[in-house]
Amino acid sequence: MTSVLRLDGVDRSFGDRQVLKDVSFDVVAGRMTGFVGGNGAGKTTTMRIILGVLAADAGRVTWRGEPLSRDARRRFGYMPEERGLYPKMSVREQVTYLGQLHGLTADAARRATDGLLERVGLAERGNDLLETLSLGNQQRAQIAAALVHDPEVLVLDEPFSGLDPLAVDTVVGVLRERATAGAPVLFSSHQLDVVERLCDDLVIIADGSIRAAGSREQLRSAYTTPRFELVVETDAGWLRDHPGVSLVDLDGARAVFDLAAGTDEQPVLRAALERGPVRAFRPVAPSLAEIFREVAK
Amino acid sequence: MNTMQATRLVAAREIRVKLRDRTFLISTLVFLLIAAAATILPPLLSGGPSTVAVTEAAAGPLRAAGLEVLAVPDDAAAEQAVRDGDADAAVVAGPAVLAMDDAPDDVVSALSTEPPVRLLNPDAVDPVVAFLVPFAFAFIFFITSQTFGVQIAQSIIEEKQTRIVEILVAAVPVRALLAGKMLAGTILALGQIALVAVVAVAGMTFGDNTTLLSLLGPAIGWFVPFFLLGFVLIASMWAAAGALVNRLEDIGGVSMPVQLAVMLPFFAVIFLNDNVTAMRVLSYLPFSAPTAMPLRLFTGDAAAWELIVSLALLLVTAAGFLLAGARVYEGSLLRTNGRTSIRTAWRERETLG
Numbered sequence: 302m303t304s305v306l307r308l309d310g311v312d313r314s315f316g317d318r319q320v321l322k323d324v325s326f327d328v329v330a331g332r333m334t335g336f337v338g339g340n341g342a343g344k345t346t347t348m349r350i351i352l353g354v355l356a357a358d359a360g361r362v363t364w365r366g367e368p369l370s371r372d373a374r375r376r377f378g379y380m381p382e383e384r385g386l387y388p389k390m391s392v393r394e395q396v397t398y399l400g401q402l403h404g405l406t407a408d409a410a411r412r413a414t415d416g417l418l419e420r421v422g423l424a425e426r427g428n429d430l431l432e433t434l435s436l437g438n439q440q441r442a443q444i445a446a447a448l449v450h451d452p453e454v455l456v457l458d459e460p461f462s463g464l465d466p467l468a469v470d471t472v473v474g475v476l477r478e479r480a481t482a483g484a485p486v487l488f489s490s491h492q493l494d495v496v497e498r499l500c501d502d503l504v505i506i507a508d509g510s511i512r513a514a515g516s517r518e519q520l521r522s523a524y525t526t527p528r529f530e531l532v533v534e535t536d537a538g539w540l541r542d543h544p545g546v547s548l549v550d551l552d553g554a555r556a557v558f559d560l561a562a563g564t565d566e567q568p569v570l571r572a573a574l575e576r577g578p579v580r581a582f583r584p585v586a587p588s589l590a591e592i593f594r595e596v597a598k
Numbered sequence: 599m600n601t602m603q604a605t606r607l608v609a610a611r612e613i614r615v616k617l618r619d620r621t622f623l624i625s626t627l628v629f630l631l632i633a634a635a636a637t638i639l640p641p642l643l644s645g646g647p648s649t650v651a652v653t654e655a656a657a658g659p660l661r662a663a664g665l666e667v668l669a670v671p672d673d674a675a676a677e678q679a680v681r682d683g684d685a686d687a688a689v690v691a692g693p694a695v696l697a698m699d700d701a702p703d704d705v706v707s708a709l710s711t712e713p714p715v716r717l718l719n720p721d722a723v724d725p726v727v728a729f730l731v732p733f734a735f736a737f738i739f740f741i742t743s744q745t746f747g748v749q750i751a752q753s754i755i756e757e758k759q760t761r762i763v764e765i766l767v768a769a770v771p772v773r774a775l776l777a778g779k780m781l782a783g784t785i786l787a788l789g790q791i792a793l794v795a796v797v798a799v800a801g802m803t804f805g806d807n808t809t810l811l812s813l814l815g816p817a818i819g820w821f822v823p824f825f826l827l828g829f830v831l832i833a834s835m836w837a838a839a840g841a842l843v844n845r846l847e848d849i850g851g852v853s854m855p856v857q858l859a860v861m862l863p864f865f866a867v868i869f870l871n872d873n874v875t876a877m878r879v880l881s882y883l884p885f886s887a888p889t890a891m892p893l894r895l896f897t898g899d900a901a902a903w904e905l906i907v908s909l910a911l912l913l914v915t916a917a918g919f920l921l922a923g924a925r926v927y928e929g930s931l932l933r934t935n936g937r938t939s940i941r942t943a944w945r946e947r948e949t950l951g
Contacts, residue, residue: 352768354932371771379768385761390615401607402769446765 304330304365306351306454306485311360313346319509320346324360326504326514328454328485333476335500336489337593343509344489345382348458351487352379364454375403378452382459382489384443388432392423392442395431396449403450410449417445421471437465444472448479455479457488461495473499497589507597517589524592525584527560532581533573543569557585601777604770608778609785612753616786625745626790633794637801650705651679651688660689660708731814731896733868736889738791739825740864743832746787747856750779750833751840751849754927758844763931772928776837780920783833784826791825817896821888823909828888831916832860834923841927842938859885867893874899882908884915 306328313321321343328334338344349355351362353374362369387395393414400410418424421441426434431442440463447457455476461469476499480486490496496503503520505513513520528549531537537556540546545564550557560566566584573579587595616622649666653676657667668685670676676688680696687695687702695705757763757775766775795818839852863886870876871893880890881900891908894900929943 349764354764354767375769377768379765381761381764381768383761383764385759385763385765387615387756387762388760398607398611399765399769402604402766 304453304483304485305363306487307363308347308351309361309363311347311350311362312358313343313350313355314358321350321357322509324506324509324511326511328487329502330485331480331483332501333480333486333488333499334502334504335496336487336504336506337491337493337496337589338489338506339597340491342506342597344506345458347506348379348381348456348487348489351456352377354381376450376453378447378450378455378457380443380447380457380460382462384440384463386431386439386442386446389430391428392431392434392445393418393427396442396445399446400449403452405450413449413451414445417448420475421445436463437468440464440468441471444475448475452479453484455484455486455488457486459490460488461490461492469495493588493590493593503589505593505596512596513592520592521586524595525587527562527564527566528585528587529558529560529566529569530581530583530585531556531558531569531573531579533579534577537573539572539576540569543572545569554580601771601774604774605777605781608770608775609782612779612782613786616749616782622786626793629790629794630797633797634801637798638804649685649687650702651676651685656689656693660705662708665705665708731817731893733871735817735821735892736864736867738794739828739889740860742787742791742825743829744857744860746783746829747832747836747860748849748853749786750783751836751853752846753779754837754840755843755846755849758841758931759846767931772931773924776924776927779837780830780833784829787829788822788826814896817892820895820905821892824888824891824912827909827912827916828884831884831912831919832856834916834919835859838923838926838940838943841930842940842943863889882911884912887912 307326309325311321311324312319320341324343324347336344336347346355350357351369353369353371364373367373386392390398396414396417397407397410400413401407405413415424415427418427421444423438423441423445426438431439434442444460447455457476460472460476464472476486476488480501488496488499497517500517502516503514504511505520513523515523531540532555535554537551537554540551540556540558541548545561546558546569547561548556548558558569560569570579570582573582649668650660651668651670652660653672654669657669661667668679670679670688673688673690676685676690677696679685680688680698687697687705689695689705689709693709695702695709697705757766763775835856836853839856840849842852843849863880863883866876866880867886867889870880877890877894880886881894881904883890887908891900891905895905926940926943930938
């Protein structure tokens, strides 16, 4: 049985404003799940409920089929959207402290801290006070803080915001390692290109409701309009008058077009070949941004 | 890991950080110096027998009384020695005692025969000491609960301001966080007082002030439980005040009631300490009991049952404030935008606890 972190019918209101409506989705072990939504869509609230920092009004969160207890949550790794560590403590000391709070012995916490600081490239700065580090390095320390207790499940709220490109690579590497090692990884981001590059599964939330959830490929095919790209030698403007074709983009010899439902693409290709050489003809998968725009409407 | 272990970890961190804090170390050092100075210096300053200028013929009884004798040829030279500051006093023919501006009691008594004195209330306390001791108790409670209360509030605000609180709350129960901070504050406060007490006792012993020491003994013994409960009472209020704001700069607004709750009883005890009725009332009111009750014990007008009743009242109040403070803390900990009203914090507990 694969281990699954499951949200089931979670509701939450603040005052009379309902911010989560019947939120249900799975985060599967060994996979990176991207959690996407606009500002105020409910991502942070959802993550806080998973971690037990907020209580849900209704619904439940289970891990491996069991409702989450505090002991189970202590084995989760969490990176809140609003970052923070103790400015006047050294990096090594506070990461060790957080390891202990998550149940490690002092020795184990020290060893784990040393290993992680090495991994995220902070070994040299370990004894410096956090406030003396650059923002990028503080972010690395934050990652170390979330991972020090070798968590079973990772929940990261906007882990890439504010990271320089090198740090993004480091963090991506570390998260991939954890997923490969069998941890479910849930991360939110508003940088859709990053999510597109990283995630295996995708959950899209808008206005407090889950609009779409599933593997990236599933979502792609589910939301794919039959769209194609055609590159010919001369002008492709004739496509405009071809039955069933609606042009999306035309740039001289290159055209992107949608086909009306039930129209086959092969006649279009044949028509193009009759007019001259065809340099490229391929289906165009929608980008995550396009799916998101479509779904979150 | 249970709440107890989490509490211990939190407390250990608080103490570790504080022990590295230069301001804290310096203030502790200053307290110790004051305690040492207050107990060692007075006997030294007032000490030393007077030097008496006198002709060799009349020196006998003065030497016998342990005074320092400056032998001079005649009375004129004796007077000159006093004027020049070479001697504190002079004994001239008459006999008469000469001094500049302060009658030298020890010289006078060396020359006179005192009638025997029988004290009817030998335990009664020197009025100066009777004023200084309550002042010292009230001052210690005032300064300590203020310093360490503010420290608890600051540590709470720091965690809110830096947002680390969300990571902490995800890992350990909110109660453990608060309990750890309170525990650390109490340990540090008691530790500081114990150090001051050790230095003061050592100073009194060194300054040969053991009578005072034996008088203070029981009052100090009772001061500890009163102090502990009183500290929890004040610290709970500071914790709630700290949890309501998000930036250190905003602490002033919410801490006013807490400041008053510490300051008013302090001044009441200082100014009313010779008013028996007022002190009786103050010794039962939870906010002034920690200083007023040990004081009444010191001056000898509190019965044992009164101590117990007052302590029980204080215990109940402190427990109530601790629970209320914890609730406000839990209700406002994750509200990191703007100031939380105490009513909102009270009503809405957001976390699972």
